[in-house]
Amino acid sequence: MKHFTFFVVAVAAIACLAAFIVPLPGHADRATATYLTEIPQGYRGWKWISSAHEAGNLNSLGAVLANDIAFKALQEGKYPFPDGAVIAALHYKHVRSDENNKVFGQAQSFVPGPPTNVQFMVKDSTKYAATGGWGFGHFQNGKPADALFMKPCFPCHQKAGGTDLVFTHYAP
């Protein structure tokens, strides 16, 4: 809590904006995939980078997590991310917590509801050279999105104001 300066570090907060909006991924074309077709193992136990609330139609509350390689880069402020860095964005519906509100005595509390999707950015500067060194992934019900669905990810992430195509800032 001593560090009040934000590291201006960007991470896939909202990864693949268009993908996020279109709700139903189909089958991935595994033969020509330049995006992820398998969910990286163990991501649920990774370290927290930041939380994200998307209002409006998305109505999403989520978290962005990092594996150890990505987290080390974030904490040390060393960019671009090294190969092996993986970032995960876990999204849920933004729902009211009646349980918490009863204790608070007023309606104010919102928590993650049903999961909606999980997205990834995997750094491999050789394999994903065509997309800035990042492989993008979007999974719904454990199934990967297809090529058409994934196409907007890279151009959108090029608009990220942060570091190395990543949107999310590390929360201190």
Add this chain to the structure above:
Amino acid sequence: MKHFTFFVVAVAAIACLAAFIVPLPGHADRATATYLTEIPQGYRGWKWISSAHEAGNLNSLGAVLANDIAFKALQEGKYPFPDGAVIAALHYKHVRSDENNKVFGQAQSFVPGPPTNVQFMVKDSTKYAATGGWGFGHFQNGKPADALFMKPCFPCHQKAGGTDLVFTHYAP
């Protein structure tokens, strides 16, 4: 993403509700403390349990993290939490992200802003026997809150609908 059932597991989402509302902790009485006076080491690298958005006056966006002992109990659904379990609630102002909204093309994105406080629950069934086996902590600018400030924590957490005095549910 295959597990759509929520584990009805409770964790300190809002820990110490009254404490959360009163903004200015003073000096802790270290001689008679039944609450934390030191920040647990390494909490920023712990594992993510869930995110939390508190609207209204709190205007807070945060995350609840667990050390390895607490995270294992959460994933296995084994309660009460064993001694050594520690849960951290990191709170920030809920602020609009102009950077994200520019990319989205609409105002919808909210992210953690300036940190406000960090709270802890430390399980030690002997040391904290008088408060359900949990030692509560609240730190602002790295400084612990005092006894008066911490007094409402335990009675409030007794109202938690979840498991072992903990509010937050594990997000799958």
